[in-house]
Amino acid sequence: MKAGLLIIGDELTGGSVQDVNASFTARELDMIGWSVSAILLVGDDPPSIISGLDYLFSRSDVVIVSGGLGPTADDITTAAVAEGLGLPLETDEEVLAGLKERFHAFNIPWTENNAKQARFPRGAEVINNPAGTAAGFYVKTEKGAVVVVPGVPREVRRMIPEGVAPVLERDFAEERTAKARRTLKITGLSESRVDEIIAGIGPFPEISLGFYPHFPEQHLVVIARGRDAGEAAARLEDADKRIRRALGGHVYGVDGETLEKVVGGLLEERGLTLAVAESFTGGLIADRLTDIPGISRFLERGIVAYSNDAKVELLKVPADIIEKHGAVSRETAEYMARGVKTSSGVDLGLSTTGIAGPAGGSDEKPVGTVYIALAAPDGVFCRKLSLRWGRRGIKEIGAQTALDMARRYLTGGAVCDE
Amino acid sequence: MKAGLLIIGDELTGGSVQDVNASFTARELDMIGWSVSAILLVGDDPPSIISGLDYLFSRSDVVIVSGGLGPTADDITTAAVAEGLGLPLETDEEVLAGLKERFHAFNIPWTENNAKQARFPRGAEVINNPAGTAAGFYVKTEKGAVVVVPGVPREVRRMIPEGVAPVLERDFAEERTAKARRTLKITGLSESRVDEIIAGIGPFPEISLGFYPHFPEQHLVVIARGRDAGEAAARLEDADKRIRRALGGHVYGVDGETLEKVVGGLLEERGLTLAVAESFTGGLIADRLTDIPGISRFLERGIVAYSNDAKVELLKVPADIIEKHGAVSRETAEYMARGVKTSSGVDLGLSTTGIAGPAGGSDEKPVGTVYIALAAPDGVFCRKLSLRWGRRGIKEIGAQTALDMARRYLTGGAVCDE
DSSP states (O other), X not given: OEEEEEEEOHHHHTTSSOOOHXXXXXXXXXXXXOEEEEEEEEOSOHHXXXXXXXXXXXXXXEEEXXXXXXXXXXXXXXXXXHHHXXXXXXXXXXXXXXXXXXXXXXXXXXXXXXXXXXEEETTOEEEOOTTSXXXXXXEEOSSOEXXXXXXXXXXXXXXXXXXXXXXXXXXXXXXXXXXXXXXXXXXXXXXXXXXXXXXXXXXXXXXEEEEEEETTEEEEEEEEEESSHHHHHHHHHHHHHHHHHHHGGGEEEETTOOHHHHHHXXXXXXXXXXXXXXXXXXXXXHHHHTTSTTGGGTEEEEEEOOSHHHHHHHHOOOHHHHHHXXXXXXXXHHHHHHXXXXXXXXXXXXXEEEOOSSSOOOSSSOTTEEEEEEEXXXXXXXXXXXXXXXXXXXXXXXXXXXXXXXXXXXXXXXTTOO | OEEEEEEEOHHHHTTSSOOOHHHHHHHHHHHTTOEEEEEEEEOSXXXXXXXXXXXXXXXXXXXXXXXXXXXXXXXXXXXXXXXXHTOOEEEOHHHXXXXXXXXXXXXXXXXXXXXXXXXXXXXXXXXXXXXXXOOEEEEEOSSOEEEEEOSOHHHHHHHIIIIIHHHHHHHTOOSOOEEEXXXXXXXXXXXXXXXXXXXXXXXXXXXXXXXXXXXXXXXXXXXXXXXXXXXXXXXXXXXXXXXXXXXXXGXXXXXXXXXXXXXXXXXXXXXXXXXXXXXXXXXXXXXXXXXXXXXXXTEEEEEEOOSHHHHHHXXXXXXXXXXXXXXXXXXXXXXXXXXXXXXXXXXXXXXXXXXXXXSOOOSSSOTTEEEEXXXXXXXXXXXXXXXXXXXXXXXXXHHHHHHHHHHHHHTTOOTTOO
């Protein structure tokens, strides 16, 4: 089955607001086996809405309309859709009573323009809005079937899966396939390398794979199909196992997990504490770790040792080591990791030193030369990377690599296997 | 004049990629006095492209097509557009030679499928691509006028202003109005407060104002119109002055400036150095500052003093101050700022301490209670905020406020005027 998406709002065609409802809706529809024929964005203007509906009817089983359901004068979607379908508008008394109740509960004075949100084309089925005031509706006529929802992304994210998908599945039943979905989060490999590895272990029957670069990591969305949920889930598990085997330790988590969340969880599990000494990453590792609630039990401190003085004074890096090998060197990185571990009395010390540019590079140590070290009870591990990115990119890969070294150590994997 | 936008790609209708070219193009067109009639996204499928063109021709002076210009089999845009316009494809020998040269220079073997990128509809004018391989083109027929550009956002951001806008201005001259544009970057005020203040000083004849929240700051886009560039620029300057007078010190910069860049520039101008002691902001202030190239000359160090031990040991906060007033208190914040200033020998010390939640709040000090202090040669300034956001939001407003206190001090403004 095919859906056309009609997204309404002057702010969208004017470019001041970026639509996010279309891609969300397309992904949700994909989960129930629907595809999107076309996405059309027009302004708050009845003729555009009506001609847009006609255009989308000609290539879709259903048109899903989003936006323009508010109480103000420029919210004309319901009236335009009714006109396009040749249906009169009628007040739904139940919705009207609910609106008035809501206003009363929130102590907001009722004004008559709000009654507009209780008017729907004749024969429409109301679709409840669990996240806002404006209800949606569904109406099926000879001209075509239309679903209308508000434009507020927070409301759309609730109404499509909870209200719209069930209606479509009820009225447009076809040979159904169940789906199961998982996002594998991958770090330390380029998109093309992941692609190549996965291509080498295929084919994956009844599985769709989608690659989504999320710098500095890669997300691989695995969707498995089956005759029922059990079969889809079993196929997903099988694909997951094969992919993880091929990608080795590069899969750090799934779905909503972040690398810092995984590291925080592992510290908690192992009962270990961490401190961080950052030079070129400039606080980014600490910033990411401190996004995790409760991390204060495991993260003792962070030092942003930008100057050599700070490295000597706070991290006890011997001045002659910096003199001899340079602030950007394996030796300095290792002293920094040991220094922050010892001085803060924690189990693990993580350090970074490098040249983020654009200035500061040399022939011997060009911009992008970075060292990342982990001091643990059983030794010090250090990686050198040569990164070809801008300043922010170098910081982001540096922080990612440091967190991943901690993860690999905490899971008992090789810390520096590349 | 009106443009229709036709954006092509299976990844867009499938929802795996979010289009950003349409809103960018709409904003750029607005700058030359054009509006967008509709935005249509379809898959890589010739019939959809052809019918999409027809739909957009019926409501636009020009259709701008983006996407599907690569060398592979699924890149069918040029052929579909030519078919839609009833034009044969012809090879542009100059473009072909340029392509081969480029491959040679990058040491990539030439394969025949790349020759596709040198084929254009008969009569088309080539639009140069300064950021990639695939050139765009412009062709005007009786059916309608079409501009085609690639889909890569980095390339679109160059080609629309540099290649497409000049062609449109040349071929579709009408009564022209000149425009001048500036984004004012505002911190420390809510969107509704900015709106209210601006409404109070209006009207602004021949000026459009657009409000764009960029948490935790507000961006106000001011577009002035005039009969020529001089008149538009003069109106912009006048509006800028009135708005700044009304918003006081809350406008920290314009256009591409960031708050950290402004602070870095002020430190350089004044010849002053800075060190940062962060608790709840967890390294975010240092991370933002270290995005600025060359900041190492002004930022001596950062301390992420998450534990009380770190506050006592590294920042010389007296243990009895923490004992008596708590780690989250004005006294601790002020000691932290003074401590990092003194121990690192800099001119300015900036500190944050607070409860980012979700746990750790109390009746007396609920989640969101934060203190931010600045120690300067002439005294210590401290602000208390009560923030109602999630953990990340509290960190972001905290870091923003700290940087803004430094900016206000460095510009000689009141550091704590609210």
